[in-house]
Structure formats: structure tokens, C-alpha cells
Amino acid sequence: MRGMSLIVKTITNSIIGFIFIYGLYIILHGHLTPGGGFAGGVIIAGAFVLKILAFGSGASAEKRSTTVASIFESVGALLFIGVAMSGLLLAGTFFLNFLPKGVPLHLLSAGIIPLCNIAISIKVGAGLFSIFLALAAMKYIVED
Amino acid sequence: MLFIPLLFALPLITAFVIPILGKIYKPLVWIVTTVVSFILFIIALYGVAVTQEIPMSVYKMGNWPPPLGIVMAFDSFSAFMVLMISIIVFTTSLFSLRYLSRFTGQWKFYTLFMLMTAGMMGISITGDLFNMFVFLEIAAISSYALVAFGIEGEELEASFKYMVMGEIGGLTFLLAIALIYAKTSTLNLADISNSMQVIRGTTFFWMIIGMMLFAFSIKAGLVPFHTWAPDAYPAAPAPISSL
């Protein structure tokens, strides 16, 4: 049997959703409460790490997740710099907070800050997950 | 003034795109890198032309006034630095193709190369102390990885040695930033030099100067701290040694 014992697998299955939702909460409320894109991204990456540790994975699955993670990482980074560049292109200044500010203390407020949080969380989650895969799970990355 | 953020944003975007391009069609990576470094060269030439008319232009990130936001200061010295960097980067990427054919994983090389370019561009134009540290670390981390790119024994050892020296320098710089912030309560370089005039001659002043000198001389490989350099240069892939 690959991975850990049945008890670990069952518990993992039942809590992994909660970890995910907690991470999403931290990301989306980054401009109102402590936390933010980085912490939430790491928590979501932690959910994937837990899944791999509990269930184990084959070499092909690891190769596939490395590819997916690296694409997600690039996409997150591009989103972040895209927010910055759209400030430059639409309003004339790099990193200008060009969106409407909204009602203070509400979820939909603070202009570009929640967008940046989401972009950072995608980038950081994917990046740290691929560091984990490279250092802990896989033997080597084989170039094709 | 629009060209100033492009100097580091363009290589950053390229670096973020390359991992996707590398999965689609490999030769595209080299073409994109070379084209981008040529565009950078043109921007740098334009920047030199601008400094002939306006000697000092300040770009405010996010339109925040100087002590609040991060500013980029572009004067004739930084124009010269940017021009030098872009020339080296362009020629290096032009001639890197044949040299790199011996290595595997070439798109990773080009990603790190572009990140290093972005870091060095950022160092030469930033006007904010902490931002300088961040760009310094981008350039440093990508160069540690590039020195070890061939993953042979010598390269790994050189990279580790370089990493130990470089990180001691970087963290000393961060400690100096913390102490300067505690004293002056600002991070803008112009502001800091004004405040430093006031406390000139105290122990604190000399210690900060010493720590900064130590950090920069490690980074630049000056005489007492040059021990990493002879190892790192031959070990690195030849295009990187040129930087």
C-alpha cells in the first residue's frame, strides 16, 4: 500500500477541505485581517503537501505535478506584474492603485490589494509546493 | 519617464514567461531573451539621451510622494551603469547559445539570467534602501544558482563558498538597514543622507559606514573578501563570468 496507514488517509481526506478553506479565507481577507497572500498560499501548498505525504505518489504523478506547479507559478507571477503593468498602461504609473477603493472594512475594498494577494498566493503556493516536490519527494528532475 | 520601470519590469516579465515558453518550443527561449536584451539596450541608450537634457529624473512608484513610496532615481551615473549592464547582457545572450549547447535544462539558465539582469538593473536605479536590498538578493540568489549550474563538484563548492560570503554580506546589509531605520525612521536614500549629516562622527555613524562598506565589498569581491572570486569565476558557465 502506497502512502501511510488507513487512519492517516481518512483523517487527511476529512481535514484537507478545511485547510483549503482556511487558506482561501486568509488570502481573501488579507487587506482586513492579519495574513495575506503569502501566508494563505503557503497554507494551501501545505494542503497539497499533506495529500502527497499521506497518499504517496508515483514518479509520473510527481513529474506531472511539477509541470503543473511551474506553470501555475509563472501564471501567478505574471498576474502580479500584470497588475503593476496595468497601473502603468491604464493610469500612467507603475503599481498605481487604480481601482476604486470601495467601502472601508468590507471584503470588496482596497483596490488592487486583494488582487495582488490572490496573485501572490497562486505564485507562492505553486512555488513552495514545487520546492517541496524537488527536495523531499522526487529523486531528481529528469530533463526531456 | 515611462521607461524607468520598464528597465526591470521587462526582464522580469521575460523571466516569468520563459518557463511556459520552454515547455512549448525550446529554441524560442533564446530568441526571446536576445530580443528582450536588445530592447533593453535601446531603452538604456534612450535613458542616456534623456540624462543629457534632464540630469536627474525621479520616478515615483504608485504615485506616492518620496518618503512614503519607493522612488527610482535616474541620473547620469545610473544611466551609465544601466548602459553597461545592457551591453554585457546583450552580447552575453547573443553568444551564449553555442556555449550552452553542452548543458541540459537551458530554459532554466535563461530564466535565471533574466532575473539576474532585472536585479542588477534595479540596484543601479533604485532610490530606496530596502528596495536596494531586495534587488541585491534577486541578483545574488540567481548568481548563486548560475555558478552551480553545471552541478559538478567544483561548481557546487564554488557556489557554496560564494553563497556563504554573499549571504553574510547581504545579512550585514539588512542589519545595517534595521539600525539606520531605528535611527532615522525613513528608508529614502536622500532622506537618510540628510539625517546622517546630523549624526556625523558618532560611533553609530562609523559603525553603519563600516557595515555598509563590508557588505558592498563582499558583494563586489574586493581585496580582503575576494576569496570566493577565483573559485567562482572559472566554475561558472562562461557567459556568467562576464557579468
Added chain:
Amino acid sequence: MIVFVSCIILFLIGLYAIVTKRNLIKIAIGFAFIEYAVNLLFALIGFKRGALAPIITQIDKPHNFVDPIPQALVLTAIVIALGTTALMLTVILRIYNRYKTFDIAEIRKLKG
């Protein structure tokens, strides 16, 4: 004053590991300590007695907050430290795979 000096002592403990230890993992741990020391010193600099965490919960009350700038900078510094630590451990792992030892004295060229 005492809190600042304890941060400096942690800095010196980390530097001690880097300068005198021969084990590569111990050197990496030393770097982690230096990073913690600088981050902690930075966060302590921004502390203000009797002030609150810089998060606004009620708009109309007067705000008495600790300094938010060191917190923002340390946030960045922590992540940078994570990046360097990961890269350093990768290099250490590859060095071990090649020489089968963590001892820098046995890895011929790393001496000094």
C-alpha cells in the same frame, strides 16, 4: 536595550556556527539564526509601549499603533530568507550526493 543585545547575541551565535563549524547543515542552521536575529531586531525596533497591532477595526477611534514599516519589511525579509535557505540546502544536498560527507575539511577545496 537588553532585548536588542540578545538579538545581537543570537546573530553572533549564528556567525559562530558559520565561522567555526565544519558540518554543512550546521552552517545552514547558522544562517537561519542570523536571519532570525536580524528579523527579530527589526520587529523589536518598531515596538511602541501601549500601542496596538496596526489593524484598523473601528474607523472613528484615534489610532495608536506600533510602527507598521518594520513589520512590512520583515515580512519581505522572512520570505527572502526562506528562498536562500532552500537554495543553500539544495546545494548542500548535491554536495553530499557527490562526496558522501557533510564535513568541509574532507571536501578538499571547501577548506578555508
Added chain:
Amino acid sequence: MIELYLFLIFMLIAAIIAIEIQDLLAAIISLGAVGFSVAIMFIFVHAPDLAIVQIVVEVLTVVIFVAVVLRTTHVDETIGKKLSGTQILSIVFYAFFVILFLTVMIRSLQELPAFGNATMKVAKEYIKLGLPQTGGANIVADVILDFRALDTLGEATVLFTSVIGVAALMRKVGRK
């Protein structure tokens, strides 16, 4: 502030243990103890953002360290061996350096504002302008993602760099 001093002492003891112990796994656990006490001290100085990030980063650091040690060896063979000449020399050098550094450092730390009295020249502006001009209630988030967003872009780039670097260094063969 007595709790802060207690955790500082705990942190220093754990740091010394981490450096001198022979079992590398135990050293890493002590590293984790130092990191978590740093996280708790962040809470004492009212920095909840930092505490959260420090905790998640610490977990990740410990996981990476343990992964590397489990793939290699967890015995530090160099502890207990006789000190070599270069080592004795570096300890002597280090002792001189510590004396010099501590005297200079303590003298210059006395010129700083005392603990608990931050100057906050620029920070006052951030607190005043944070909510009205950026709309974020968390001032730290305002600073890192709006006032000083370039730093955060740099931070994300550093992480990207190290991920690419790890991927580049974990290739199976370097040369064709």
C-alpha cells in the same frame, strides 16, 4: 514584558543546543524551537502578520531541513573530533571579532531610541493615509501591497528565483 525576556532566554539556549548537538535531526528541532519562539515574540510586539508568516515559513523550513537530512545522514561526524589548525585559528579570530563587535554595537545601540519608543516619522503618515487612500484596514497589507508594492514584487521574484534555482540544481545530469 517579562514574557519577552523569558522567550529570549529560551531562544538563546535552543540556539546553542542546535549548534552543539551531534544528532542533526535534534539540531533541526532546536532550530524549529528558535523559529517558533521568534514567532511568539512577534505576537508580543503586536505583529500578528509577522507571527503568521513566521509560523508557516518555520514549518516549511523545518520540513525542508528534515527532508534533506533524511535523504543524507543525521549524524554530525565532526562533533568530538580533534580541532584542526584552521579551526582553532578561526575560533581565536572569532573571539577577537566578538569583543570588538559587541563593544561597538552596544555603544551604538545606546544612541538609538530605547526599546518601546519607536520614532515613526514616515509611519505616522502611513497610519493616517492608509485607510482613506488605499482602502485597506490592515496597515501592514497597505504598506506591502500599495505604498511599497515594489518590495513585494521583489520578494515574489526572489522566491521565484530560488524555485527555479532549486529546479535547475536538482537536474539529474548537468552536461549532455
